[in-house]
Amino acid sequence: MEPGPPGSSGPAEPGPCLSGQRGADHAASASLQSAARTEPGRHSLAVAAVLPAGGCGERMGVPTPKQFCPILERPLISYTLQALERVCWIKDIVVAVTGENMEVMKSIIQKYQHERISLVEAGVTRHRSIFSGLKALAEDQLNSKLSKPEVVIIHDAVRPFVEEDVLLKVVTAAKEHGCTDYDLEFGTECLQLALKYCRTKAKLVEGSPDLWKVTYKRDLYAAESIIKEIISQEICVVMDSKEDNKHVGHLLEEVLKSELNHVKVTSEALCHAGRHLQQIILDQCYNFVCVNVMTSDFQETQKLLSMLEESNLSILYPVVVVSVHFLDFKLVPPSQKIENLMHIKEFSKKVKERNILLYGLLISYPQDEQKLQESLRQGAIIIASLVKERNSGLIGQLLIA
């Protein structure tokens, strides 16, 4: 058995959990936090998870095993680990991977800062992989940091959308009924295996539409769209606290609100050492529209980018930042300002390394109220497109509304 990176394989500390301290779970798990909090007794039960991840993904029609296929440039299995990790009462997560993918898996754990993960070598079949995982949990190994669990959840590495309430139900059932013979989606062979070789209670997770398995290439497409949708549910309009800047920022905010249904649009000032903004970043908003006071510079955008870079927000998901600039095209021909604003390309290359997708947006600001509304509406459509698609091929572009 091979442990994960230093410090990653120990059990989580008991105590308050699901507080969203390290990003990316808010959108998916918000509804689950209350469920967990109503079951504090659960925390005292020792629960572990085993993920068989030794498959080769032949049905996918792509050379990469499906658990390593990228979704928004991050491997699928990382999403599944993230879903299990956010459940604080799962003390250990044992992943069974083939020897040849061991190094890939280690680098995934390191890059995406996964915790509580241990690695074991997968067997030639799914059952043997599960067996290896259970064995690692059951044995009293000298160097093992694993705690012996009372309940083990067996979960496919290619089911990224598992929710805490399902896991909670399974664990509750397992505790109440032991391993009695359930009617399980995947048959009971795995269960028999667990009963035969281990002194650990085991139960398979029953399937449901939400628990859907990524099997075909079309499932990868669907998963990507679902994830994009989840992280596009909130846009924060960031502006300086100066009055005139605030005015135009709020105008844009209003138009965004009316143009984008199903999206929560908030606004925040860059002042007060950005305390409120810090909270929005902690609460995992992945989309920012930054209103710049001067048409020709990026002062506000640069402040925001620094804050984002300091946070770990973009480790798991690409963060979209739209740097917005206003200009009365009648008074000043846009070409005069464009050359300056084209420097956004250099910034965008730099922050792309940190998984931040930066785009520029120059919005026409005519004196005529109706025309202004129309150009703000055009701007909102462009912002919505950028947020929805998260197209890394178009970073650094200066778009014009």
Added chain:
Amino acid sequence: MEPGPPGSSGPAEPGPCLSGQRGADHAASASLQSAARTEPGRHSLAVAAVLPAGGCGERMGVPTPKQFCPILERPLISYTLQALERVCWIKDIVVAVTGENMEVMKSIIQKYQHERISLVEAGVTRHRSIFSGLKALAEDQLNSKLSKPEVVIIHDAVRPFVEEDVLLKVVTAAKEHGCTDYDLEFGTECLQLALKYCRTKAKLVEGSPDLWKVTYKRDLYAAESIIKEIISQEICVVMDSKEDNKHVGHLLEEVLKSELNHVKVTSEALCHAGRHLQQIILDQCYNFVCVNVMTSDFQETQKLLSMLEESNLSILYPVVVVSVHFLDFKLVPPSQKIENLMHIKEFSKKVKERNILLYGLLISYPQDEQKLQESLRQGAIIIASLVKERNSGLIGQLLIA
């Protein structure tokens, strides 16, 4: 029973079929044409299809019934009709829709120029809808243009990716075995219904991964991605026949070829009254990169747009046109030319009405060979992004590589 729009409900003329005369089938059906041609005997068999489309799509979680949910702005059922229509030996397609959706369905048939379609009112259950469709085919109605079929294919309106070879196998089996009792995915009740009430042979289409049904919202996402992928498999670089223009056009073509794997990149001249280009449009290429000679005008792009507007290429799928302009940023500051090129926004609004997505792309053309390669590579990445996403929110933008 309500007939479709004038001229749409009669049987197709026998003779050569699948010649791709009216767009959009090439990518999906290319491999099937040979299969059909090896079975000429099939043309003499009278085959019809019944599509029950009366469902309300409650599992989708959206208010629109799933068969009417838009994919690239076109309702799902239109893709299914297109898949059946391209099979010339299916003489009639009977769609069962609810009374309240009858007008919507008629407008879909008209807008997307579907042929051989007849409409009947759906029953309260799927079985009753199928019965209505079969009844319409079996009865000798005075005003009916329907021909009495020997075999009827029952096909779900929400399975858009049906391929001709599957249909052919089904029809062959149905003809050979009549309605013997098959082991069918959807059970045999429908078959019993057909046997009991009609004098028409009926057989249900067996499911397969390709025949996958759009059931959940994630299936709509997957379908959209699959369709985008299908229509993004070929990019045609269009250029004037003048030598210097051809040179830079071919350079871009080469970079596109090396940057975009899995995409067929061709090039075509705008000259010879565009004969070859006409053929490419007929062969259903949905992506064009148009190289303009003068940096400051759109002469070549306008010629191409006229050709596309005259053709019916964009009826079924949005066509992407990237208007490419070259400029040595060292010799001429881009801002000088940008103002002219920003007129692309007006063109793009006009052609959007015809389902053509027009974008501008200004590529830096430095003297240095290596720098040129890099800016062409940037251009290729932007072109690939535009083709892949088909983002209508970004039409009319002038992107810079």
